[in-house]
Amino acid sequence: MSPRHLFPLFSALGACFLTCLNALTQTGIAIDHDFSDWNPANDVTVTDTTGPLVAAGFASDASNLYFHLVYDRLIALDEAWVSHGTRLGIDVDGNPSTGQIVGGFQGADIVIHLQDRYVNENGPGGTTNQYSLNDRRVRMAPTYGGDEHEVSLGRAVNGIPVSGAVRWTVRCGSGQQVSGEVQLSNTPAIPMATPLERAEETEVRVAFWNVNRRMNETPALQAMGRILQAVQPDVIGLSEVEDFSAEHVQNLLEEWLPIDGQSWHVAKDDWDLMVCSRWPITAQYDNIHRQFPVIVNAPWEGDLMVAASHLKCCNGAEQRRTEADEYMAFLRDAMTEGGVIDLPFKTPIVYGGDLNMVGPGWAMQTLLTGNIHDESTHGPDFAPDWDGTSLLELPCLQTDRAMDYTWRNDYSEWGAGKLDYILVQDGAVDVLRNFTIETSSMTPERRQAYGLQPGDDLEASDHYIVVADLKKRDRRPGTKPVKLRKAN
Template sequence: MKNFILTLSVFAALPVWGQVQLDNQFEDWSAIPHSTSTDGGPFVAAAVTSNADWLYLHIEVEEEVALDENALPNDYRILLDLDDDPSTGVDYASQGLGVDLLINLATRQAIRYTNGSGIESFNEIGMRAAPTYSGNEFELAFDRGLTQVAGDGVRVKWYDNADQVGFPEAGLQHTLLDAPDSFAPVSIARPPGTLNRVAFWNVNNRMDELFAQQAMKRILQAVDPDILALSEVSNVSAAYVTGLLNDWLPLEGNATWNVVKDDWDLMVASKGAILSSFPSVMRQFPALVEGHPGWGVPLLITSSHLKCCGGSSNEAQRQAEADEYMAFLRDAMNGEGELALAPNSPVVYGGDLNMVGLDDPIYTLVSGDISDETTYGPDFNPDWDGTALTEQPLLQTDHGFDFTWMSSNINSEWMPGKLDYLITSDASVELMAGFVVRTEEMSEARLSELGLEADDALDASDHFLVVGDLGLGDLLGSAPDTDEDGVNDYEDNCAYAENPGQADFNGDGIGDACSDADGDGLSDALEINVYGTDPLDADSDG
């Protein structure tokens, strides 16, 4: 079993009062008491906490599992005694609890024994979980109202039906906390140091639907990205989207948005020039984009939409797609492929990764550990400083959860999950801020301030917009300066002769120190500054 450690960027304070954020980071559970096991069973540690609205569970297991998927099967159940009363509910599997609600993770079903009967979906009971892919550690949340938590306390027990083992033996007793959710809404204003705002959005093929367009327009006007990477746009052309963006987000001086599309359902749109794009990478669309001048180099922006859903063939294809992109990036960094990246170029990868089932694809995309090296070549360190890339753990603007996809069907067997990601080269890119736009959780005052409506996010798509504010990382300060004149080679109009003033008398883009406009063997700088002759007249120097 591999040691899976994602490189994560942390820029949010940990919550207080025992509250947690559902974000696949577990540091906020460290102050909460856990029950631990040393008996060699499948469960290692478990904890419970709550606030006025949510009941939270934390579980660590011995072997890697896909909690509610079939990729790495398990037969785990969660026994919820919602009033901590053994006389109500049922004594499921003779575990000694009055189980009011049974969670069958393998079948993605909730079975209610108290205040109702029969099978409910995870959505109907307000269940959430992170991560959506396989691992040894998970956190879950239950909406207290929809779950029907009653009384002053609950008792929770994990149960492995295969081995008929319950953990902990007496269950986890928890006295419910009524403190309000302490999560503070995230500002969507660009923080100081931001050079470019990027956004990734799976628009669910709704860009040609008027009702969805109205919601999209309001969201994009509130966020105002500089670079927008889209997926599920197979039914519209780049020209069509260009027209929408020019209408929704008009640029100064009658400038136009630049939009390119691959051969299927991915696009990259930018206020700046798109220098080149590479549709050959399967279900991923890298484009070299001219961003803010402060970068000194173009940005590599990749819009992605990896293969959806579970099943062995889908799992294999999703992994192959991750391998293929990392091979593209490795070759680009080494100057050996379709693209030769300038050293320390910002690498920004995101979109709908459909990360369900096995964790291997996200592991590859972050670490550079290629699964099929026979086909795609050797592993490599994908950041410019010889480390892994960074998956940015973004939360919703107004709720401490990270999920980016949500079905509008309450009966769907699939609970909301994080499918959309932002991954960066943190050696060259510093994430100044980031967030996921879910309007449903915003207050009326905040909606009014931003010009949004509560239903906008789900009217626009079943995926939420993912936004990142990018600034300079440490290594971009060390861009090469061959002539040591204080101007890096990417901006220097004469990289091999010292010319800190960047003089270019005829505006041809070549610095006077390197240019000989009249072909007389003297540089334009010498003729102008030393000899006082005409750099456009070969005879003026005698």
């Protein structure tokens, strides 16, 4: 063979090498609203363009099966905001004659009806059993609308075999459908054991927590105390504390997190929000609906503004968007001269809490980008980061599971989801660590190391705490922030 003939062979080998390398370096799938763990080359593209589906991918590890769904429009996966009727089918016994028919696919032993929030699985004697998404450990991200989604399905609870091939399919209400067949992988799920300790060089550890009005229930308080002692936050934004006084919460914090010779500072707004801080709170702004910015005398040059938030729940997308508009008008005021507040340039501003972010996610787009919806009432759009860009939504993955949900109720028709967020200006702070905690998924050794009990997560509240370690951005040349996903 002449060198001329060898060249295409080498380039074919090179292409294979790169593909194989991609497969080998694939480190597993996290359900976290970050899609860099999916290799688009492994997705199956939809050929007909009659509906919203563009492509779908499938992966597996020892714990879960995973689907990657790409649409051409904003879809809220477990809602009919835009009717998409997506069903996911898996033939787990490799037998097309057992199971359900999903369009052009026969033999699906498990069918996940995403939009209608249930799962059908084969029962005995040709029957079909219906389960909730939570029953079958279906997890999804993002929890609010987007054009790209990732879904996982627990293997053990669904009796998915330890080896062999499975056939899978994705079908939309439009009739668009893609299918594939793959060997099951038994690679362990992404190993997670994020330290709860603050990252080196952290200047402020901020946390947000919806404590579900439980601050007078003994078992909840014990669990809350253990979690806060493990986390040791400096600043805490609380929601659903309308029934309690600032003094009540201050006393609890002084018992759980005593500060040498000093008191905790607690500010309460006109409804259900509080901000608690190790450092003095020098100003508070009560009258922004369901959002509560305060100024903290942080241990860095200048101040810190922390806004605790608890946006309208559930079917309230328009109200959430109005609330976001209202806060963003305040933020624009804070970042520009005149009005009721002027912050010095580059004063870090952190926004977080239970944003109830379901449905289309309009409020999140406003909060991240500064694109105000009702400009006639709330004024013009602006860039909410001091460097002229948008804000950063922190992933806050669970410390011990590669998933981002912060709300979980196994008895609900609604799947576990991420309702609790931290938004930062990555032009003003570096984020050195960020996480949420599900104590039930920690190993006994890890729980023991941090003084936690398995049931502390849901005993304390129906929401998990979200935490971030911040360092005021060093703008000397050559310094590099931690790389995180930027809102698009």
